[in-house]
Amino acid sequence: MGKWVKEIALGGALALLVLAVILGFDLTVFLFPLSIAALGAMVVSSRGGLGPRFSTASLATGESSAVPAVTFSDIGGQETAKREFLEALTFLKDSVRTRQLGIRPLKGVLLVGPPGTGKTLMAKAAANYTGSAFVAASGSQFVQMYAGVGAGRVRQLFKQARALAERQSKTSAIVFIDEIEVLGPKRGKNTSHMEYDQTLNELLTQMDGVESEHKVQVLVVGATNRADLLDPALLRPGRFDRIVQVDLPDKAGRLHILKIHAASKPLADDVSLETVAAETHGFSGAHLESLLNEAAICALRDGRSEINQSDLRDATEKVMLGERSSRTLSKEERQRVAYHEVGHAVISELVRPGSVASITIVSRNRALGFIRQSQDDQYLYTKDQLLQAIQVYVAGAVMEEMVFGQRSTGAANDIEQAVDLAKRMVFSGLSPLGIVSPDLPAAGLSTTIAQIIKEQEEAVEVRLTGRKQEIEAITRRLLEEESMGGEDFRALLQRKRVS
Numbered sequence: 001m002g003k004w005v006k007e008i009a010l011g012g013a014l015a016l017l018v019l020a021v022i023l024g025f026d027l028t029v030f031l032f033p034l035s036i037a038a039l040g041a042m043v044v045s046s047r048g049g050l051g052p053r054f055s056t057a058s059l060a061t062g063e064s065s066a067v068p069a070v071t072f073s074d075i076g077g078q079e080t081a082k083r084e085f086l087e088a089l090t091f092l093k094d095s096v097r098t099r100q101l102g103i104r105p106l107k108g109v110l111l112v113g114p115p116g117t118g119k120t121l122m123a124k125a126a127a128n129y130t131g132s133a134f135v136a137a138s139g140s141q142f143v144q145m146y147a148g149v150g151a152g153r154v155r156q157l158f159k160q161a162r163a164l165a166e167r168q169s170k171t172s173a174i175v176f177i178d179e180i181e182v183l184g185p186k187r188g189k190n191t192s193h194m195e196y197d198q199t200l201n202e203l204l205t206q207m208d209g210v211e212s213e214h215k216v217q218v219l220v221v222g223a224t225n226r227a228d229l230l231d232p233a234l235l236r237p238g239r240f241d242r243i244v245q246v247d248l249p250d251k252a253g254r255l256h257i258l259k260i261h262a263a264s265k266p267l268a269d270d271v272s273l274e275t276v277a278a279e280t281h282g283f284s285g286a287h288l289e290s291l292l293n294e295a296a297i298c299a300l301r302d303g304r305s306e307i308n309q310s311d312l313r314d315a316t317e318k319v320m321l322g323e324r325s326s327r328t329l330s331k332e333e334r335q336r337v338a339y340h341e342v343g344h345a346v347i348s349e350l351v352r353p354g355s356v357a358s359i360t361i362v363s364r365n366r367a368l369g370f371i372r373q374s375q376d377d378q379y380l381y382t383k384d385q386l387l388q389a390i391q392v393y394v395a396g397a398v399m400e401e402m403v404f405g406q407r408s409t410g411a412a413n414d415i416e417q418a419v420d421l422a423k424r425m426v427f428s429g430l431s432p433l434g435i436v437s438p439d440l441p442a443a444g445l446s447t448t449i450a451q452i453i454k455e456q457e458e459a460v461e462v463r464l465t466g467r468k469q470e471i472e473a474i475t476r477r478l479l480e481e482e483s484m485g486g487e488d489f490r491a492l493l494q495r496k497r498v499s
Contacts, residue, residue, distance in 0.1 A: 077253025113246030116286030119223040133165035139182030150199030180222035322365035343399025
């Protein structure tokens, strides 16, 4: 009803304005006061006076605003993070026992990790686990050009969380602030005005004010992928008491996530989620969910009722590099790309048997072709392993030079990766220079990097020269079929030579 009253009033005002102009009234004298009134209305609206500014959600069943029934068992690949987070939530869930032990209630938990690793899901699971009211906000909602607006919204957020908990007859509330680095950056960085600092100061005050005199205990859960931007006062004990690292999942975690998202999807008998988990190193939970969704779309597009391994392979490539490109290569460019990718694949298989998952010369996004590798999670690398990785990166360019007499710009990204690895060797004390200072002169660093890469290029050329027959057979097949699985590739690489 209120909506219609506003529209009728606005229409009537416009009609009177038009009538006044027709009758010859001078309206310029009203422009200044009208402008002031409009500006005041804008400020009131920005301060949150015209309605709620934050997303509230109820845990009561049957309500349209209910928090999704996310539990910690629905979150895969984060066992360490979940264990640490659950311990912090125990103080909120079992407040009577914690008070008996003299434990001060935790005021904040900061979830730090790359995008798509499940930080928001963990906050929702926390609300369900503790039976708390749940209020969500984004850091960008607190920053405005008007002084005092951000601080007012922080107060509104905490007030709204307590009010929601009281309406739902709950003794605790969880305030989730996503992208908290926008709300709590290091003070003094924004010298043009103090709005950022005032907003952060209000958040610090509110977190300090979460004490036992309030009937509702509030736990602030923040999420960020840039913890280095946060003000130190926000990170000290007594505000964010726990910092939980939510990292990218390892192979076992990826398999767990795939099983969770595949539970509602029909999979063919040839599907191996273990293989997919091994071939998706560096994927976040969001990537893996998207992968299975894209695989289902592939099956739908082909009119099939089940998802097969080929769908998963195509979906993996799409998530990694994007949709297939419509660009058309010349015959020579196509051959060059094929030899380039086969060079990468052959060296990868020789230095680490079983590592090649697939090879393709189908263009996707900016990549004209690529090989996909399966690898175990590894956190430490020896000198030999780094040199082998450099060999894989330079193999494409060396292969081009061996076949066509010169290299192309297609190896630019490969060379960049090889240089990064060589630089890593230098500053890890694994180069001929031994242990060096971080301020090593640029000339010495450049010479050493060039020496490392040159030696690996020579080693790659020797290895590729001894596999010419196999390389020709693999390249012919790749040019015919455009894509090749790892098993087919290995069968051609390991076949006996014709005498």
